Amino acid sequence: MKDTDDKLTNRNIKPTAMRELVLDILTEQKMAISLSDLEQKFHKSDKVTLYRTLKTFEEKKLIHSIDDGTGAVKYALCKESCQCHPEDLHVHFFCLKCQHTFCLSDIPIPSINLPVNFSIENINMVVKGVCSSCND
Amino acid sequence: MKDTDDKLTNRNIKPTAMRELVLDILTEQKMAISLSDLEQKFHKSDKVTLYRTLKTFEEKKLIHSIDDGTGAVKYALCKESCQCHPEDLHVHFFCLKCQHTFCLSDIPIPSINLPVNFSIENINMVVKGVCSSCND
DNA sequence: AAGTTTATGCAACTGAGTTGCAAACTAATC
DNA sequence: GATTAGTTTGCAACTCAGTTGCATAAACTT
Structure with missing residues (x-):
């Protein structure tokens, strides 16, 4: 639990039993999960x-x-260093077959030349298609 | 109405009064609108x-x-030639100040090098920030 | 005109996200 | 270690977008 605790306190989150549990579940996910996905990981x-x-x-x-356009917002862990600035952001992928949403953490969102006088705060980029596991 | 009619029949949509009315409203919008936005343009x-x-x-x-992440899906007219293929797609912009969603029709979505064995069908890219009108 | 298909309108529901409030818990102070 | 103040959790209840089923109305077919 020490490790989980640290991750919380590092981010200025008071470590409660609940939060440790949720963080542990999030950590073991290979894909992004929604609130209701998360809910189903608990018995009560x-x-x-x-x-x-x-x-x-x-x-x-x-x-x-x-x-990801499915109607339920998904969540995934940030990297340790992430500040969620535009330059920290990566592309996400939604597989139309298995219906899973992944972080493509290695693929940064390409920078865009906006029209003059537009300022940028945040970008959401979701690619939809078929993932490698489903493409065999 | 002739013109509106043609746009519908060209896309294989039977032109009813209702549909012409909706298409006209969509045509005169400068920004993307949601279902409930549209609803409010009608008295009854x-x-x-x-x-x-x-x-x-x-x-x-x-x-x-x-x-656009606001919780309500927005809609905007396609170009005449659009087939909604990845290469037809453009970037969208959501202004955090005026809360409007625009098509940046001139800014195509940059192509992405996906990991091996991933195939692509569709991309949604929404940039959030402040638009030029709100940045004065 | 009769029959078939398509579009529209109403009621009612689902599911995600959210708020308010009270109880439980934690931390800080005496 | 009891008292208080602040934070977190749990329950009920609600909002709002999106959706389905069914009945009526309109449009097409012969």
């Missing part, structure tokens, strides 16, 4: 608590949210 | 009919949908 749980936990994590930049 | 209207109209338009590639 309260959606609202999980909701607020995710909000807190996101606010403190421990996780980031991905709007 | 049925959400479901508008919903199905938009679905039909989207299916026939007369309009495209934009998931």
